[in-house]
Amino acid sequence: MSEPEKLIPKHGGYRKLKSFQVAQLAYDVTVRFCDRYISSRSRTHDQMVQAARSGVQNIAEGSQASGTSKKTELKLTNVARASLEELRLDYEDYLRQRRLAQWPREDVRREELIAARPATADDVAAWAKAVHGEPGGRSGRSGPSGLGKAGPKSIESTKSTVSTFPEIVANGALALLAVACALLDRQIAALEKNFVEEGGFTERLYRVRSARRNTRP
Numbered sequence: 001m002s003e004p005e006k007l008i009p010k011h012g013g014y015r016k017l018k019s020f021q022v023a024q025l026a027y028d029v030t031v032r033f034c035d036r037y038i039s040s041r042s043r044t045h046d047q048m049v050q051a052a053r054s055g056v057q058n059i060a061e062g063s064q065a066s067g068t069s070k071k072t073e074l075k076l077t078n079v080a081r082a083s084l085e086e087l088r089l090d091y092e093d094y095l096r097q098r099r100l101a102q103w104p105r106e107d108v109r110r111e112e113l114i115a116a117r118p119a120t121a122d123d124v125a126a127w128a129k130a131v132h133g134e135p136g137g138r139s140g141r142s143g144p145s146g147l148g149k150a151g152p153k154s155i156e157s158t159k160s161t162v163s164t165f166p167e168i169v170a171n172g173a174l175a176l177l178a179v180a181c182a183l184l185d186r187q188i189a190a191l192e193k194n195f196v197e198e199g200g201f202t203e204r205l206y207r208v209r210s211a212r213r214n215t216r217p
Contacts, residue, residue, distance in 0.1 A: 013063065014059055014060045014062075014063035014064065017059065017063065017187070018183055019059060019080075019180055019183035019184050019187055020056065020059045020060065020063075022176055022179050022180040022183060023052075023055045023056045023059060023080065023084060023180045023184075024056050025118065025119070025120070025121065025124070025176060026052060026055070026084070026087070026173060026176045026177050026180055027052040027053055027055065027056050028120070028121040029121050029124050029169070029172070029173050029176065030048055030049060030052040030087065030173060031049055031052070032121055032125075032169075033048075033166075033169050033170065033173060034048050034049055037094075037166045037169075038094075044090065044094075047090065048087060048090045048091075051083045051084070051086045051087040051090065052083075052084075052087050054079070054080065054083035055080045055081075055083040055084040055087065055180070056080075057080075058076045058077065058079045058080035058083065059076075059077060059080045059184075061076050062074070062075070062076030062077045062079075062080065070191065070194065073191060074188065074191045074192065077184065077187060077188055077191060078188060080184060081181060081184040081185070081188060084177055084180055084181055084184070085181065087177060088174060088177045088178075088181070091170045091173055091174050091177070092174070094166075094170055095167065095170050095171070098166070100164065100166065100167040100170070101163070101167060101171075102171065102174070103171045103174075105178070107171075109131050109168075109171070110171065110172075110174075110175040112127070112131075113127050113172050113175050113176075114175055114176075114179060124169070124172055124176075127172060128165060128168045128169050128172060131163065131168050132163065132165060132168060
C-alpha cells in the first residue's frame, strides 16, 4: 500500500544538486579571480561576485521554497540561470576587452577541466598551473585534483601560444559556467514538466484534503 501524499513534501536538498555544486564552485573561482585580476574599485568586480553569488543563493532558496511553492522554485531557479548567464558574459567581456583568447567549447583544455571534476577552487588553480606549464603541471605527477600527465593532443593545444593566467582562469570559469547552465536548463525543464502535470501547492492541498475525506469512516 502506497503512502498517502504529504501536504509539504521533502524539500531543501539543494546541497546534493549538481547544479548547486558547480555553481558554488564557479562562485568561489570568481571571488578569487576578481580579487586577483580586477580592481576592487571597479564596479565590474562587485557585479561579477554578486552575479556568481546570486546563482548559488537562488538555487538554494528555490529548493527550500519548493515545499510550499513549486512556482517560486521555478521562478528562483530561472533567476539563478539568468545570473550565471550574466556572469558568463562578464568573463567573455573580460577576455575580449583585453584581447585574450576565448577558447572554443571543444578546446581540450576545457575538456580536461570538466573531466577532472574539480571540487574546490584549489583544484581549479592546480589545473590552471598545469595548463600554464608550471612545475608539477602537465609534465608532473598526478596531484590531489586528479590532474596528471596530458596526452599529445593536450600538449599540442598549448604549443603555439603561452596563455596567461587571467586567460586560463577566465576560460576555466567559462567551462564551469557552461556545465552549470546546462544543468540548470535541464532542471528548469523538469520543474516545468512537473508543475504542468501535478500543479503546485493549491492542487496538492486539494488532493490531500480529498484523500483524507475519502478515508473517513
